[in-house]
Amino acid sequence: MADGGMPVRCPGCRREHLYVPPSLPCACGAMLTPPMARGAPPTPVTDRNWADEWVTVHCRPCGRPFQWPQPELDCACGAVLRLAVVPAPRVPRAPRAPAPPGRAFRPPPIRDARDTVTVAALYLRWLGFPDTRSAARRPPSGARITARGMLAQVDPGLRRTTARDIECLWLTAMTAAGETPVACAFFCLAGYTDEARTRADALRVPLFTVDLTGTPRPVNGAADELVATGA
Structure with missing residues (x-):
């Protein structure tokens, strides 16, 4: 065995x-x-x-x-x-902190759509959002991940992300916590249309692509800023 x-x-x-x-x-x-x-x-x-x-x-x-x-x-x-997992014990939650500078993110490879969501969740934790979980309400395609102060959408599909996808995520983030908007980010495999990148720049939505090695790569200034500063 x-x-x-x-x-x-x-x-x-x-x-x-x-x-x-x-x-x-x-x-x-x-x-x-x-x-x-x-x-x-x-x-x-x-x-x-x-x-x-x-x-x-x-x-x-x-x-x-x-x-x-x-x-x-x-x-x-x-x-x-x-398969069943032993329930986790109730322990005090450690304080949230950004990832130490200079340490590289070590991703698992992408084999299916589920792996893409896993990579995005791990990457957000590495950026300083440790309490990631699946959002209760799913978008029309892909999945959403929530954390304290963050709402991320992950699209593992083969079509490029559109401006409408970006706008829907941004509007959801603006109303996700009532009067307290949260930040948002988008992860996809197939890339973004020119209109989507323009709209994301205007709304300051970080955009990432994920390659088959599991490595998220920032594709706009808002994403570069999130990587540089963390949570």
Whole structure:
């Protein structure tokens, strides 16, 4: 058995798999692995709900709680199995702080749309927004991530982001917290139309593209400023 792996039996076809939970970097640099509930039966996924697809994992070195992608396994029979995670203990939340200067972001590679959302959440934590989580209300395409003082949209699709996409995100951020607007940022794989970049510059919305290595790259001045200053 591979180190850290656990057996998982598909309740539909009864095939047995060996699941090794992934390790991803915390904003402090430590590698985190979700604590799997060994022996708990897997649950077939029939409906997708972004708000329910995250679990809380605590980083022991720095104490930060993070929303982590819910572990899943694809069976050869076509079933997608959701795997149980040991509930995170209630611990005091560490104060928010920007990432130390000079430390490079270490991204996981992009393999599917879910990975793109994960990269954006990790990058925001690295910038100083540790309490990222999936937004309850989804946009027409992609997903939204919220944090204290930040609303980000992630579009892993193959069409370029339009000016209307930027305007909808900005308007949502302006009304997300009642009388206290929050900052917003956009992450995408396919890039932006010229009109979208012009509109984002006017509204001061940071724009990032994400390549298949998982590296977010700023594409306008507002994004350069966010990277330079952090949260």
